[in-house]
Amino acid sequence: MDHSLTKSFSSCPSLINPEALKVGETVAYCLILVVSLVGNFLVVLIVYKTLTLRKPINMLIANMAMSDLLFPIFQIPVRLTGLHVGSWLIGGTLGKALCKIHPFLADISLLVSIQSLVLITVDRYAAVVVPLRSPLISRKVCRCLIVGTWILAAAFYSPYLFSFILVEYQEENLCVNQWEVAFGEKSSPGIYILLAIIFLYYIPFVVLAILYSIILIKLKKQAHPGEQSASAEEQRTRRNRKVLKMTVAIVVAFFICWIPLSINAMIFYLVPRKTLDVCKFWVSLNVALFMAYINCAINPIICLTFTSNYRQALRRLVNCCDAVQG
Numbered sequence: 461m462d463h464s465l466t467k468s469f470s471s472c473p474s475l476i477n478p479e480a481l482k483v484g485e486t487v488a489y490c491l492i493l494v495v496s497l498v499g500n501f502l503v504v505l506i507v508y509k510t511l512t513l514r515k516p517i518n519m520l521i522a523n524m525a526m527s528d529l530l531f532p533i534f535q536i537p538v539r540l541t542g543l544h545v546g547s548w549l550i551g552g553t554l555g556k557a558l559c560k561i562h563p564f565l566a567d568i569s570l571l572v573s574i575q576s577l578v579l580i581t582v583d584r585y586a587a588v589v590v591p592l593r594s595p596l597i598s599r600k601v602c603r604c605l606i607v608g609t610w611i612l613a614a615a616f617y618s619p620y621l622f623s624f625i626l627v628e629y630q631e632e633n634l635c636v637n638q639w640e641v642a643f644g645e646k647s648s649p650g651i652y653i654l655l656a657i658i659f660l661y662y663i664p665f666v667v668l669a670i671l672y673s674i675i676l677i678k679l680k681k682q683a684h685p686g687e688q689s690a691s692a693e694e695q696r697t698r699r700n701r702k703v704l705k706m707t708v709a710i711v712v713a714f715f716i717c718w719i720p721l722s723i724n725a726m727i728f729y730l731v732p733r734k735t736l737d738v739c740k741f742w743v744s745l746n747v748a749l750f751m752a753y754i755n756c757a758i759n760p761i762i763c764l765t766f767t768s769n770y771r772q773a774l775r776r777l778v779n780c781c782d783a784v785q786g
Contacts, residue, residue, distance in 0.1 A: 499760025717755035
């Protein structure tokens with residue numbers, strides 16, 4: 461954000477960090493950080509340690525978990541620092557490096573998650589709509605796609621490594637996005653961000669909605685109420701429904717948690733500063749950020765809630781650890 465807007469936020473003393481609110485936010489962010497780290501690490505560990513779960517869809521879920529580890533690690537400490545200190549604590553070469561790395565890796569995390577959601581949906585579409593064909597995404601192909609999600613995300617957000625710099629403002633260090641300085645005055649960060657939101661967020665959301673609608677229609681046609689036949693076809697359909705519930709829950713939670721932040725980003729770049737209600741925007745932005753952070757902690761809970769295989773694998777891991785300690 462620009463310096464003028466940051467300065468304007470200070471004119472909203474009743475809205476910015478009263479002590480009770482500051483304590484509440486700190487506790488909430490710390491809780492989100494712990495749940496995110498523990499939950500996503502367990503998801504990755506479960507998939508890695510359980511041979512029966514090393515299927516493309518679970519590998520893609522583990523890829524999302526890896527990206528969800530990055531976001532809280534690099535964003536929540538910065539958020540807490542801003543909450544209590546209000547400036548960038550680390551100076552020098554290390555501070556300059558972290559200023560570039562933290563937004564770079566945080567947004568990479570988001571784009572990797574979106575790509576993983578699209579690939580998960582394509583995998584489910586192939587499994588339900590065209591089940592008789594060979595798997596569209598094999599394990600080998602899945603590994604290549606996972607690497608590709610990280611390469612594409614890193615390439616897309618590589619401009620951050622040049623535009624984010626550490627500056628001194630009112631005797632404090634601030635990590636700011638100096639896009640025009642890095643790429644010229646004719647270059648606009650607003651266009652870059654808005655195109656990213658449209659092509660990397662809203663268009664994938666529309667694609668996912670269409671594919672899941674087709675999947676649900678297909679499953680509805682496959683339903684045979686009143687029949688108790690244990691045919692292979694019906695068993696496959698039941699398995700697909702169980703997996704579909706989990707993937708739909710992950711997709712819905714993701715977009716509900718991230719839509720507010722995308723809307724705030726569009727408001728920031730599209731609404732003229734003179735007409736922007738800074739105090740209301742500040743409240744809205746803080747709520748949107750909090751919802752985005754929550755998403756990193758939700759996915760592991762969804763996996764363990766909707767999938768018995770994950771719960772059973774977690775129990776085996778816990779029992780194994782108890783046996784080792786015993």
